[in-house]
Amino acid sequence: MTTLKTKLQDDLTAAIRARDELRSATLRLTLTAIQKEEVAGTEARELSDSEVEKIIAREAKKRREAAEAFEKGGRAEQAAREQAEGEVLADYLPKQLTDAELENIVAEAVAEAVGNGAEGPKAMGAVMKIVNPKVAGRAEGGRVAATVKKLLAG
CATH class of the missing domain: 1.10.1510.10 (Uncharacterised protein YqeY/AIM41, N-terminal domain)
Structure with a gap:
């Protein structure tokens, strides 16, 4: 067990x-x-x-x-x-990431994805592939996606 x-x-x-x-x-x-x-x-x-x-x-x-x-x-x-x-x-889940911590992780992933040639709508998928394993269980998917969209747009 x-x-x-x-x-x-x-x-x-x-x-x-x-x-x-x-x-x-x-x-x-x-x-x-x-x-x-x-x-x-x-x-x-x-x-x-x-x-x-x-x-x-x-x-x-x-x-x-x-x-x-x-x-x-x-x-x-x-x-x-x-x-x-x-x-x-x-109480039984890992501590959730703060907005600032999540933004830092996503910003690194955006830089990595763009550095690998991802741009436009394709960049969203590439960034999510990088971010998801890093934040698994510590941030909800919708919150992660919103942060990725925000950083890709801005």
């Missing part, structure tokens, strides 16, 4: 004992998503820590999007619950 999945299960047990309803419900849903992924496909398999991390990131993104939707729908109580669940999941 992966160390991250073990940590989630241990934290779930602790949350249940502490009667922390929010944390235990969030961890249960996340562990269920992990188990579904493990049995998906032709045969069951053990997920690596990086795969578990991707699932946690996906679950956290769902919470952010749900919170925004509830906020727009005028349901502040549900939005606050979704945000709180997202914060619980954020």
